[in-house]
Amino acid sequence: MKRLSLSQAFWFLLRRDLLLAMRNRAELANPLLFFVMVITLFPLAVGADPNLLSRIAAGIIWVAALLASMLSLDSIFRSDFEDGTLEQLLLSAHPLPVLVLAKVSAHWLVSGLPLLLIAPLLAMMLGLDSDAYGVLLLTILLGTPVLSLIGSIGVALTIGLPKGGIILSLLVLPLYVPVLIFAASAIEVVSSGLPATAQLSMMLAFLFLALSLSPVATAAALKMSMS
Amino acid sequence: MFKWFVTWFHRFGSPPHFYRLAGRWLPWLTTLFVVTVIAGLYGGLVLAPADYQQGESFRIIYVHVPAAWMSMFIYVVMAFCGIVILVWRMKMAEIVLSCSAPIGASFTFLALVTGSLWGKPMWGTYWVWDARLTSELILLFLYLGVIGLYGAIDDKRVAARAVAILSIVGVVNIPIIHFSVEWWNSLHQGPTVTKFDKPSIDIRMLIPLLLMALAFQIYYVIALFQAARAAILQRERNSRWVEELVKP
Amino acid sequence: MSVSEFFNMGGYAVFVWSSFGLTFVVLLLNWWLPFRQHKQYLAKLKRQEMIKSREEKQSHDASS
């Protein structure tokens, strides 16, 4: 008898989540607006000295990206949890980590990718060294998927809790530290004229590690949360 | 040997046995702790010579370093319990994991505070973004996450499974975090930090340090047994053996 | 070494003794809180059991 294969299921789920995101465009824009607003606040707080701003631009952009991605995490599983679709995913004959990966990928496409697109504009406003633009985009490209992957574990652990949001940041932010360190450092060394190969390859390593391990942890956490 | 281990494991795995054994062992452990800690303190505060660079202030090492060691050791114990919980769903592992978290957090807290108290005379400031202090601070956040998550879930069996997953994720991440912070620090560190790194340590300084480390280990077992006894009683309040226990 | 020298710790007394003191306090609290919790809980359970057995006795007396 005909049945859909695992890869078909993966693409189907990915497409479905993108479709749902497109039908809720207002929600889609929230993390992006947050990202822009946080970055706008920095010059207001530390002063508009162009030298200072261009020196801390990489750090500001990354801290803001980190907070924006954390803010959007809850939407990975929230609506599926509330309407019972998550239950059905757990009862699927396909391995749950693969389905989780599809959902996290969709989440990254709607929350991480826009950051990538708007980052050059913000970097320009903060006066980041123009040589560092390329590497800034590369770190966002390599780093934000790791944030979504790690974050999905935290969301899966707290999805059933009435006040999961506060505890989620406590669980997830410490785990974000390595990504932040290497991303900010990559941009910094490139601004000072050195190559950032070491930092970028570390970030690539983090990405592969997160890709292979975190869906398994997320799947286990979802099973726990649903019981 | 293996058979002995399995029976021992099973006996420790049953809450009533653990409760009784822990109760019986506690006085002995406490005595042992008092003896080791007195020996360690005497050796560290009186017998050990002052450090040629740091003078008497180096004696903070006798609480700072054992506390830092314990903070990492306890997290590893928790992750090990986490695996036992997920694979065998063992009740005692749940209790050990949940009771270890506050103890580990307090050791981490101690390592941080004593570290900064040591830093004031050495660096001239209470806090520098030194690699060890920074990763210890992140470790404290990880502990607080475990405690917070365990407290937030009402059904304690479900809560135990949640923190089991979290501590396994954490233990995979700790080396990565530690490495990143070390690496980050090597780019930014000031010159004074290297004062800590000494090629060798006087044997009269080392022995008290090891004694204090042993004392802290024993203390961990004592505190864990104490907390586990309370937790067992609370969890098993409806069971037969607790009823027998509290019969007038 | 005199006693006052020992307590002075070469001028680092504040840092050394506050470290040791704080460690002592935290370790003591960590031991004492569960100890008290255990004792209170045991007492509570014993009381409940006592009440239960008395009530049983009363109803037994009443029925006989």
Added chain:
Amino acid sequence: MTALLETRELTCVKDDRMLFEGLNLALKPGQILLVEGRNGSGKTSLLRILTGLNLPESGEVLWQGKSISDVGADFYEQVNYIGHHDGIKRDLTCLENLRLVQAMGKPLPISLDDALEQVNLLRFGDNFVATLSAGQKRRLALARLVVTEASLWIMDEPFTSLDKASMVLFQRMFEQHLAAGGIIVMTSHHDIEMPDSDVQRLDLSA
């Protein structure tokens, strides 16, 4: 014929309360189990344990003689679960929702339009679920049963918000499923009559 779905010494504890203890069940193809009991007696917990969503305190659930935690995908291929939540997304159309059900790796016996016709929703295929009534949503959730060919149907109050006509429709669907060698485990506050079927009853309040 041997039993397809069995439980051995199932015990369920929730918030320190023993819901049931030492529960042994055996269901052969063509049998339906009606789980009864007052609120909070553990009906939903039992159904969720049977699907593997919840873990029992002790005991195990067997599928074709093997524990469901070991069987994995081969078991989930054969299970359809309808819980309190419909498991339907409001912002998708009926057809999109059913396609997702089929994507979950279970065999597909019929076309989606046929399935919609069976639950009288053919006209609503391209409508968003948000525009449907509660009863229509429930019917769409129940259409999940026919778009995949699973032999074990586990349903928690399937008749909630359904009108009389729909209830009759689904009872007939259940009878067909049983006649084809399927198994049903369900709870229901409504009296259901299936005179031609092999009905077992389990009262958890007792």
